[in-house]
Amino acid sequence: MKRIILAAAMALLAAPAWAGDSQPLRIGWVSAMANAPVLIAEKKGFFKEEGLAVELKSFGDGPVIQQAVASGDVDVAYVGAPPVYQWFARGLDSVILAKVNYGQAALVAKASGPIHTLADLKGQRLAGVNRGSGMDVLLRGYILKDVAKLDPETDLQLSQMPAGNMNAALDTGVVDAVFEWEPFISQSVLRGAGRVVFDVNEALPHYPWYVIASTRKVANERPDDIVKLLRAHHKAIAFLSEHPDEADKIIAEAFKLEPVQSADGKVVPAQAIVSEARKRLGWSDAIESADRAFIQRLMDYSQTLGILSQPLKADDVIDTALWARATGEQN
Template structure:
C-alpha cells in the first residue's frame, strides 16, 4: 500500500509541471462547512485575484485523496485527518489555512429511549466510512473520550451515506446517527430526530476542514496559492457579513428543498442553512489552538491504528502563505 501511494505521489508531483497558465485545480469535500470554496467561486473572488480555478466536488475525504494521489488536483478543501493520514503513508501535503469550525452532531430518533451517550452501548450507530475524518472524531472523541465506550466492542458502527441516515433512524435500522450539516438541520427541522450531542458545544470552535496543498504546488505556483488564500479569506468574510445572501447561495449549491415539519409547516431552504449555522462557522486563519486540536486528532488516529509512520504537526502545517496573503503580498 505504501509503495503504491508513493508511486501515485510521484505521478502527482510530475503532473504539476502543467504550469501556472493552466487552471488551479481545487477539490472540495461537498459539505456545507466548505462553503467558502463555492462562495469564492460564485462571488467572483477567484477571478478578482486573476485566478482561473477549476472546482471539483467530492463526496468524502478518502475519495478526494485518490484524486490528489493521482495528480488530478492542486489544492484540497478537506478534513485535517485525511491530510495527516496521507502524510503518514507517504503522500505529503501541507495544511496552509483553516476553513471552518464545527459541523458534526449525533442524532437519535425523537421517540428513542436513548438519553446519554453511555446508552449507546449495545446499539447500532450510523456513521461515515471507517478511517474518514468524521470516523476519527466519532471513535476518538465522541465514543472513547466522551462516552467511555470502545467503538469496536461496545456498539456496532454502520457506514452509510449521510442522506440515508434519517430514514435509517425512522425505520429503526439504526439507533443513532453521527452526521454533519446540512443533514443534521434537515433532520432536526422535520421534527423526527433530536440531538444527543452537538460536537461544537462539546468542543467549542474546533477546526475541521482545512486547505491543503502538495509541496509541488506550493513550489511551482506560490503566487497563485497566495491569491487563492486571499479569495478564501474574502469568502469567509462574506459568509459572516452577508448571511442572507450567503444562505441563498449555499441552499442553491446544495439543492436544498424546503422541509415539512411534523405539524405541517414549511421551512425554507435558506432557513435550513441558518439552522446549520448554530453548529458550524467559518474562519480562515490557523491559530495555535487549531494546531493543538489537529495534534489531538492525530493522537486519536494513532490509537485507532489509522496512521502509518509518525507525523509531527510542525511538519504538516505551513502558515507562511497565510501570512503573505494577510500582508497583501504574492
C-alpha cells in the same frame, strides 16, 4: 511583421487575467456545508477578482479527495485534516495551508427513540462515515472512547454509510443514531425526526474541521496561484459573516436544499435550514494555536485507533506562510 506583433499584443490585452502558462487550479472539496467558502468564492467572483481560473469538483469524503491529490488529479483540497496527515504518513508531502471552518458535526438519534445520552448508545446501531476519514476519527477516538467511554468495536453496532443516506436510515429504523454533518443535522432536527444527542461544537467550541491542503510540490511550483486562492477564500469568509442572508441563500441553492415540513405541519424554507446549521458551525481561515493542538489530538487518536503506524507532529504538516502572504496576517 509589425502587424503580427500588434495582433499578438492585442490578444494578450484581450485575454482573461489568468491567461498564460498557468493552468486552472483544480480544487476538490468535500460536499459539506462547512466548505461553503469555496462555493461563495466561485459564486461571488472572488476567484476571478484575483485573476485565478479554477475547476471545482465535489467529493463524498476526504480520503477520496486525498487519493485524487496523491494521483495529481486535484491540485488543492478542501478536506478534513486527518486524510491530509494520513497520506503524509504514507510518504505524500502533504501540507495544510489554511483553515476553512470550525464545527459541523453532531450525533443525532431518532426523536421517538430511547437514545437521549451517549451512554444510551450501548448495544444500539450507530452509523458513521468511512473508516479513516476525519469524521470517523472524531467519532471513534473522541466521542465514543473519550467521552462516552464505549468501545466502538464491541459496545455497539457501528456501521458506515454515506452521510446523504443517514437521515433516511434513521427515519426507517435501519439505525438508531447517526454521526453526521450539516445540512443533514438541521434537516432532521427541523423535521422533528431527529434529536441532537451530542453537538461536538458545544463540547469543543470552535474546534477546527475542514482545511485547505495541497502538496508541497504544488505549493512550491504555483505559489502565486495558491496566494490568489487564499485571498479569494479570505474574501468568501468575510462575506459569509457580513452578508449572512445572501450567503445562506447561495448555500441553499448550491446544495439544492428543499423546504422541510416540521412536526407541527409548518413549512420551513430552505434558507432556514442553513440558518439553523450556523448554530453548529462557522468559518475562519486563521490556524490558531488551539487549532494546531486539536489537529495534534486527532493525530494521536489516529495512532491509538491503528490508522497511523507512527506518531506525527501537527507542525510537520501545517505551513501558513502562503496564507500570511495572502492576508498580511500572522498566526
